[in-house]
Structures are given as structure tokens and as C-alpha cells.
Amino acid sequence: MIMNGVYLVLLLWAAWCVFSQNVKDGVFGRIFYSAIAIAAFAAVFSDHAVTMSRSNQILVVAVACIGVRHFVMKLYNSHRKPRI
Incomplete structure (x- = not known):
């Protein structure tokens, strides 16, 4: 019962991240969030x-891929020259 609740929260969070305009994670971020949503959906209904x-x-x-992407983008953005 508790695990189904966790999977449901993950499903709703990942679906929101895929469809929201506020989340600006690019194509790879949307792919990873879609994978989370599909896996959580399969876990809930199987x-x-x-x-x-x-x-x-x-x-x-x-x-883990979302975490690595976040880490890489943070490093990339910290070494980039500021725009004038």
C-alpha cells in the first residue's frame, strides 16, 4: 500500500515535469521524466x-540520469562566460 503511494507520487511528479512549461530541462530531461512516469505507471498497475x-x-x-544531467549542467553554466 505504501509503495503504491510512492509510485503514484512519482508518477504524478514526473508527468507534471513532462507537461509543465515551468520545467526547463530540455529534451533529455523530458525523456528521463517520461521514463520515470512510465516505470511508475507500470509499477502501480502491475x-x-x-x-x-x-x-x-x-x-x-x-x-540517477537526472542527477548527473543536473550536475553537468551546473558545471557547464558556472564556467560559461556571462552574457552582456
Whole structure:
């Protein structure tokens, strides 16, 4: 029950990030958020153990990719020359 609630929160958050104009993560960010939304959807509506383990793997990898993207973009933006 608790895990379904967590998956549902992840699904709603990732779907909001994909469809919101306020989130400016580019194409790769939208792809990663879409992967999170699809994996969370599969985890909520599936009863098979194989699907649950694969969904968990995809969620971990997609969230890690978003973290790496954030880190790289922060480094890139800190070394870029300011616009005049």
C-alpha cells in the first residue's frame, strides 16, 4: 500500500515535469521524466514481480540520469562566460 503511494507520487511528479512549461530541462530531461512516469505507471498497475523489479531498476537509473544531467549542467553554466 505504501509503495503504491510512492509510485503514484512519482508518477504524478514526473508527468507534471513532462507537461509543465515551468520545467526547463530540455529534451533529455523530458525523456528521463517520461521514463520515470512510465516505470511508475507500470509499477502501480502491475502485479507481476518481474515488472516490479524492472520498474525499480528503471526508476533508479532515470533518477540517477537526472542527477548527473543536473550536475553537468551546473558545471557547464558556472564556467560559461556571462552574457552582456
